[in-house]
Amino acid sequence: MITQVTLTLILGYELQVRKIGIAVATSNGQAYFPIYELAPIRLATVCGGLFLAWIWTIFPYPITEHSMMRGNLGRSLYLLANYYSVMHETVRARLKGCEGNWASKGSPAYQLDKSRHKIFLKANATLGALRAQSAFISFDIPIGGKFPRQQYQEIIALMQSSLNFMNLVSLASVTFTELQEQEAKDEHNSRWLRDFRSLISQAHVTSESITTLLSLLSASVTSGTPLPPYLRVPEPFQLAQRLDEMDQDILSVRHIAEPGYASFAVIQIGTRCVIDDLRLILQLVKELVGELDFSYHIVSTTDPTRNNSSETLLYHAASTEEKKD
Numbered sequence: 001m002i003t004q005v006t007l008t009l010i011l012g013y014e015l016q017v018r019k020i021g022i023a024v025a026t027s028n029g030q031a032y033f034p035i036y037e038l039a040p041i042r043l044a045t046v047c048g049g050l051f052l053a054w055i056w057t058i059f060p061y062p063i064t065e066h067s068m069m070r071g072n073l074g075r076s077l078y079l080l081a082n083y084y085s086v087m088h089e090t091v092r093a094r095l096k097g098c099e100g101n102w103a104s105k106g107s108p109a110y111q112l113d114k115s116r117h118k119i120f121l122k123a124n125a126t127l128g129a130l131r132a133q134s135a136f137i138s139f140d141i142p143i144g145g146k147f148p149r150q151q152y153q154e155i156i157a158l159m160q161s162s163l164n165f166m167n168l169v170s171l172a173s174v175t176f177t178e179l180q181e182q183e184a185k186d187e188h189n190s191r192w193l194r195d196f197r198s199l200i201s202q203a204h205v206t207s208e209s210i211t212t213l214l215s216l217l218s219a220s221v222t223s224g225t226p227l228p229p230y231l232r233v234p235e236p237f238q239l240a241q242r243l244d245e246m247d248q249d250i251l252s253v254r255h256i257a258e259p260g261y262a263s264f265a266v267i268q269i270g271t272r273c274v275i276d277d278l279r280l281i282l283q284l285v286k287e288l289v290g291e292l293d294f295s296y297h298i299v300s301t302t303d304p305t306r307n308n309s310s311e312t313l314l315y316h317a318a319s320t321e322e323k324k325d
Contacts, residue, residue, distance in 0.1 A: 006046050010039045065140055066147050069133050073152065074222030076130060079123040080159055080166075081214030084274075086116045087170045088208065091267070094176040109177075116170060123163055130156050148288060155284050162277040169270040175263035209234040210278065217285050226290040233279045236272045 014035045017025045026032050033041070090112045101107050134156065137149050213233060220227045 002046060002050070006042055010035065010042055013038065065133065065137060069130065069137065069152065070224065071222055072126065072130055072133065073155065074218045074220075076123065076126045076156075076159060077214055077218035077221060079119060079126060080163060081211050081218060083116065083119045083123055083163065084166055084214060085208075085211045086112060086119060087166050088211065090116060090170055091173045094173045097177075120163070120167060127156060127160050127163070151284050151288055155281055158277045158281050158284075162274050162281070165270045165273045165277070169267050169274070172263045172266040172270065175260050207234045210274070213278065213282070217281065220289045221285060224289060226292045227286060229292045229294060231282060231291075233275055233282060236268070236275050 017032065022032050093108055093112065098108065101109065104110060130152075134149060134153050137147060137152075140147070210233075213231065216228065216231065219225075
């Protein structure tokens with residue numbers, strides 16, 4: 001935009017002089033310069049101003065593109081945690097049949113759907129801005145060390161993948177609402193459908209621990225502090241034990257045409273993909289901010305690697321004690 005304004009001023013001034021004449025243009029005391037002299041002067045002035053603005057943007061205060069990108073990444077992780085929390089409540093309400101009427105603005109279904117769409121659009125916009133910002137980072141001069149651009153790009157890609165799978169899980173769970181309506185209309189349902197409804201009503205296909213994990217990641221990235229120790233990604237819902245208690249034939253491929261079968265499969269696969277992406281995100285965030293370590297290790301004084309840690313408790317080997325005796 002600055003380039004376009006500069007060119008417009010140069011060409012506009014020359015056209016004005018040709019239109020009104022040199023005498024009128026210099027009547028107010030302003031000197032006239034031909035375009036081959038005026039253009040380089042204006043371009044040099046603009047380039048010098050941009051260079052000074054770039055210098056005084058970096059040096060007076062430690063706010064750079066790198067710190068801004070780190071803050072934006074933390075906000076994106078927070079939005080992802082917020083979206084997962086809304087998605088979790090949406091799936092839980094649909095499984096239990098307590099959504100209410102979609103047409104009513106005061107119903108849980110309407111409020112959850114509105115919040116989910118709002119957060120999804122905001123998260124997508126933030127991730128898009130992060131991708132554009134990451135592309136421009138490569139042109140910055142690395143002041144204070146090399147910026148981990150590769151790790152940031154991988155985290156952004158994994159966050160986008162997780163967001164898409166969360167949205168897929170939310171869309172697939174709509175079928176459970178239709179199953180509830182079908183149950184209310186049809187009193188003579190099949191045994192498979194009754195067992196399947198019993199299974200999904202007891203299944204914990206989503207976990208609140210993921211919201212906690214994403215919130216911790218967001219706080220650590222935003223503040224630049226290490227992660228708490230022993231953070232783990234929750235395991236996906238295990239169907240084996242529940243199927244053994246009910247009927248192992250419920251999820252057989254023979255029932256693939258039954259209502260709700262495909263949706264439950266999509267939710268299971270989508271949830272597992274979200275968890276796999278979170279494992280990779282957790283590993284990459286640990287590489288960026290580190291992890292607190294309060295552990296102590298007991299090693300022998302004869303161990304050549306005993307000095308690798310400053311928090312190591314030493315003990316004398318049994319053979320050394322025997323020699324002293």
